Amino acid sequence: xxxxxxxxxxxxxxxxxxxxxxxxxxxxxxxxxxxxxxxxxxxxxxxxxxxxxxxxxxxxxxxxxxxxxxxxxxxxxxxxxxxxxxxxxxxxxxxxxxxxxxxxxxxxxxxxxxxxxxxxxxxxxxx
Numbered sequence: 001x002x003x004x005x006x007x008x009x010x011x012x013x014x015x016x017x018x019x020x021x022x023x024x025x026x027x028x029x030x031x032x033x034x035x036x037x038x039x040x041x042x043x044x045x046x047x048x049x050x051x052x053x054x055x056x057x058x059x060x061x062x063x064x065x066x067x068x069x070x071x072x073x074x075x076x077x078x079x080x081x082x083x084x085x086x087x088x089x090x091x092x093x094x095x096x097x098x099x100x101x102x103x104x105x106x107x108x109x110x111x112x113x114x115x116x117x118x119x120x121x122x123x124x125x126x127x
Contacts (some may be wrong), residue, residue, distance in 0.1 A: 025093045031126045038067040038077050046077045046098045049105040059084040063093055068121065074100040078121035081107070097121050 008010040020031045038046075043065045051057040063080030070076075085091050094108040095118045 028127075029071075031070050031074070033068045033070050033076075033124050033126065035123050036067045036069045038065050038079075042067060042077045042098075043079075046079065046096070046105065049098060050081055050096050050107065053105060053107065054081075054083045055086055056084040056088075059090070061090075066121075068100075068123070070100065076100040076120075078117075095121050 046065065047060075047062060050062075051060055056062055060081055060083045063082070065077065065079030068076045068078060075108050079096055080093040082093050092125055095115050096105055096107045096122055098105050106113055106117050109115055
């Protein structure tokens, strides 16, 4: 009986060792995002998209707006907005980002992507 238990333990040990994942090595080159000045057209477009998602668009106070250039040809637009929330109080400056594909605007907040917006708007290298 002891040999059978030892055999079972050995079998599961071998199986579990074989299931250890190996690190994934990407063959894609790293993308370097550098800060750049946003054009007036980019500023106007991103402001309109930000206003469309705010609870009280008339209260919006925009701060600095800038662009990020990717070494892969991508371009995103970031900035700061202070606007009123559902309770009627100003939230303080929140970072926003027009996604590089231009599909949507993300404003700093509590969601998974929204928490990452300030980091995504900083110059960086992405593997």
